[in-house]
Amino acid sequence: MIHNLLALPKYRGLIQTLVVRDLKARYRGSVLGFFWSFVNPLLLMAVYTFVFTVIMPGAHPESVQPYGLFFFCGILPWTWFSSSLTEASNVLISGGNLIKKVLFPAEVLPIVSVLANLSHFLLGLPILAALLIYYQRPLDPLELLWFPVILVVQFFFTTGLGLLLAALTVHFRDIKDILGNVLTLWFFSTPIIYPMQMAPEGYRWVLNLNPMTHLAISYQEVLFHVGPHGHWKWLLAMGAASLVVFLIGYFVFDRLRDSFAEEV
Amino acid sequence: MTNAIEAVNVTKVYRKYARKKQFATLKSALLSGSLVSELQPDETFEALRGVSFQVPKGCTYGVIGRNGSGKSTLLKCVAGITRPTTGSVAVDGRISALIELGAGFHPEISGRENVFINGIMLGLSKKEIQKRFDEIVEFAELKDFIDAPVKTYSSGMYMRLGFAVAIHVDPDVLLVDEVLAVGDQGFTVKCLDKFAEFRRRNKTILLVTHSLDLVEKFCDQALWLDKGKTHGEGDPKLTVTAYIMDVEKAEEQLLAKEEAVRVAQAVAPVARDEDSPQPHNPVETGEAPANMFAATEGRWGTREIEITGVNIVGADGTPAHVFRTGEPLTVKIGFRAHQPTRDFVFGMGIFNADGLCCYGTNTNIDELEPDRLSGAGEVRFVVDRLDLVEGTYKFDVAVHKLDGFPYDYHRQLYTIRVKSRQKDVGIYRPPHRWEVTGDVTFRPPGSGFKRGDRDGDAPAD
Numbered sequence: 001m002i003h004n005l006l007a008l009p010k011y012r013g014l015i016q017t018l019v020v021r022d023l024k025a026r027y028r029g030s031v032l033g034f035f036w037s038f039v040n041p042l043l044l045m046a047v048y049t050f051v052f053t054v055i056m057p058g059a060h061p062e063s064v065q066p067y068g069l070f071f072f073c074g075i076l077p078w079t080w081f082s083s084s085l086t087e088a089s090n091v092l093i094s095g096g097n098l099i100k101k102v103l104f105p106a107e108v109l110p111i112v113s114v115l116a117n118l119s120h121f122l123l124g125l126p127i128l129a130a131l132l133i134y135y136q137r138p139l140d141p142l143e144l145l146w147f148p149v150i151l152v153v154q155f156f157f158t159t160g161l162g163l164l165l166a167a168l169t170v171h172f173r174d175i176k177d178i179l180g181n182v183l184t185l186w187f188f189s190t191p192i193i194y195p196m197q198m199a200p201e202g203y204r205w206v207l208n209l210n211p212m213t214h215l216a217i218s219y220q221e222v223l224f225h226v227g228p229h230g231h232w233k234w235l236l237a238m239g240a241a242s243l244v245v246f247l248i249g250y251f252v253f254d255r256l257r258d259s260f261a262e263e264v
Numbered sequence: 265m266t267n268a269i270e271a272v273n274v275t276k277v278y279r280k281y282a283r284k285k286q287f288a289t290l291k292s293a294l295l296s297g298s299l300v301s302e303l304q305p306d307e308t309f310e311a312l313r314g315v316s317f318q319v320p321k322g323c324t325y326g327v328i329g330r331n332g333s334g335k336s337t338l339l340k341c342v343a344g345i346t347r348p349t350t351g352s353v354a355v356d357g358r359i360s361a362l363i364e365l366g367a368g369f370h371p372e373i374s375g376r377e378n379v380f381i382n383g384i385m386l387g388l389s390k391k392e393i394q395k396r397f398d399e400i401v402e403f404a405e406l407k408d409f410i411d412a413p414v415k416t417y418s419s420g421m422y423m424r425l426g427f428a429v430a431i432h433v434d435p436d437v438l439l440v441d442e443v444l445a446v447g448d449q450g451f452t453v454k455c456l457d458k459f460a461e462f463r464r465r466n467k468t469i470l471l472v473t474h475s476l477d478l479v480e481k482f483c484d485q486a487l488w489l490d491k492g493k494t495h496g497e498g499d500p501k502l503t504v505t506a507y508i509m510d511v512e513k514a515e516e517q518l519l520a521k522e523e524a525v526r527v528a529q530a531v532a533p534v535a536r537d538e539d540s541p542q543p544h545n546p547v548e549t550g551e552a553p554a555n556m557f558a559a560t561e562g563r564w565g566t567r568e569i570e571i572t573g574v575n576i577v578g579a580d581g582t583p584a585h586v587f588r589t590g591e592p593l594t595v596k597i598g599f600r601a602h603q604p605t606r607d608f609v610f611g612m613g614i615f616n617a618d619g620l621c622c623y624g625t626n627t628n629i630d631e632l633e634p635d636r637l638s639g640a641g642e643v644r645f646v647v648d649r650l651d652l653v654e655g656t657y658k659f660d661v662a663v664h665k666l667d668g669f670p671y672d673y674h675r676q677l678y679t680i681r682v683k684s685r686q687k688d689v690g691i692y693r694p695p696h697r698w699e700v701t702g703d704v705t706f707r708p709p710g711s712g713f714k715r716g717d718r719d720g721d722a723p724a725d
Contacts, residue, residue, distance in 0.1 A: 014384050014385060021370055024372075024373055028413070100364075102345070102363070102386075103345055104368075258347050262278060262279070
């Protein structure tokens with residue numbers, strides 16, 4: 001496992017090429033092309049803002065106004081996370097030809113899924129920046145230094161889960177279907193459409209067990225809330241945990257590797 | 265000389281899951297708490313059993329064998345795509361596997377981009393691909409289409425591009441799995457040229473193929489796999505010959521079995537169900553079908569003279585179903601007449617697989633005047649040289665009156681297969697030879713495929 005793990009950097013050229021291919025291929029044939037990377041989160045933001053400001057006005061405290069911006073800070077990384085997992089869970093099966101017929105490092109495929117979605121996430125950042133300027137939110141440059149840290153933590157966490165799901169889906173095809181529902185539940189258990197303070201006291205510990213909670217709060221602290229990043233301890237703990245998740249994911253993937261060519 | 269490929273005692277066991285478990289779900293596995301046991305196979309299938317072989321560097325090594333004999337599995341083990349269950353495979357040098365051409369192509373993006381991506385997947389760097397790009401496109405004959413999305417390619421274009429990329433990886437060991445059928449004649453020749461060039465540059469080729477010609481002409485050594493085991497190894501000519509004989513034996517058995525079934529069905533009375541349509545299997549009827557030419561297998565006639573048995577025998581007098589072009593053949597027709605008669609004609613017809621009558625005659629046409637026939641006996645139709653080209657042929661055997669009224673007509677119940685090492689076309693091979701005058705010479709047969717050598721072109725590197 002260590003040996004294979006150390007071989008990973010060797011494939012960066014391959015990974016890079018495949019990520020670019022993924023981005024190119026995804027919107028090929030659509031009118032808006034890669035603008036969909038911007039439009040998708042914007043539309044999602046529009047939907048939730050409509051619900052929580054027009055249909056249910058006053059549902060949220062003053063601290064999360066403007067609501068659209070608050071939501072956008074959470075939904076952007078969440079989309080990266082959930083799309084990565086959805087794609088990673090299917091990637092070995094859809095890339096079956098590569099696994100079965102070509103000598104190919106299989107772990108590259110889920111990693112490419114995560115990275116391709118990271119690219120969409122990064123493409124969404126200019127919109128976030130535009131919103132921040134529009135609402136004239138003050139940003140602390142020092143606090144912004146946390147942003148890449150959060151990104152790295154989320155990357156390892158997502159990749160670990162992605163590898164695990166990719167490997168298990170080969171044996172249990174219905175993970176794909178379960179995953180959709182699990183992700184919906186997970187979305188609502190993460191303070192994205194609501195701030196953490198709105199969660200009932202008695203349930204906060206549940207939310208605290210959710211790794212995505214700390215990532216979402218960190219993003220919100222850095223990008224939305226004024227004042228120092230008060231969540232950094234949680235984030236660092238989460239960072240350690242995500243490394244463990246990554247290693248576990250890689251370990252399981254590596255153990256099941258030999259079965260892929262036969263089971264896909 | 266060292267070995268490029270060394271396989272020691274390679275065994276590959278595939279799992280076979282019971283149908284019920286094939287659709288095992290995580291939920292059911294969790295519910296029944298059998299997550300681990302679900303992953304255990306019920307039954308296993310040994311695709312390879314203790315296969316060992318060595319391929320010296322620079323050697324072209326052919327692997328032959330029937331479908332399902334484990335050839336492709338062996339190739340996958342050598343390529344490292346699957347790992348042998350036990351045993352080991354060691355390969356020295358960079359491998360390129362022509363197993364599935366264009367496996368990594370993405371349909372939505374252009375051929376150009378796919379060449380780069382595919383090349384990188386196969387282990388080239390961007391620079392190396394850049395350098396070889398024009399050569400690849402030229403080889404694939406896709407100059408005008410290289411910027412079109414791959415999904416618009418025909419399957420031949422797709423394969424050609426895949427082949428071109430794979431072969432330009434410049435491997436030390438090239439694994440080829442039956443991929444020469446990717447293009448027209450011209451392209452196939454180009455591929456063979458490329459292989460010849462590889463040989464000259466002392467690269468190793470492992471070739472899995474059903475084209476025995478190719479193995480004979482092209483390989484230095486051959487391995488014959490049968491049901492996952494090594495059945496023969498060594499000189500390609502000897503191995504191929506042994507293989508062909510084995511295939512013919514199996515074919516012979518199969519044809520004999522099929523024929524037995526067909527004859528049994530034709531003889532057994534067929535239960536007629538008024539509601540059901542005409543059965544497709546051979547039917548025994550008293551009358552000839554309205555359209556003789558449309559009729560397929562079957563048997564009809566009054567049976568005043570009955571054909572009791574038909575045997576097609578070869579030179580050694582034992583029943584045979586596989587013949588070589590030019591071999592003798594005899595059709596033995598056993599008959600029994602229920603009453604003596606003076607009005608009888610024995611007939612023979614030979615049809616090819618398209619239903620075309622290749623030859624037909626009878627004792628009347630051959631000017632044998634019927635005189636008397638009674639009791640049981642045997643009539644033999646003796647062919648000294650069966651000059652038919654390769655193919656499957658069916659025989660009509662009949663006995664009828666001079667006016668054609670059938671006593672017993674066996675329509676295409678007997679099948680033989682004619683084999684030939686020459687791939688001539690048509691139906692009939694007249695004994696022939698070529699004579700030349702002037703400055704025309706031919707190389708002696710068996711000098712192999714060495715186009716590249718003859719052209720004397722330097723290896724392109």
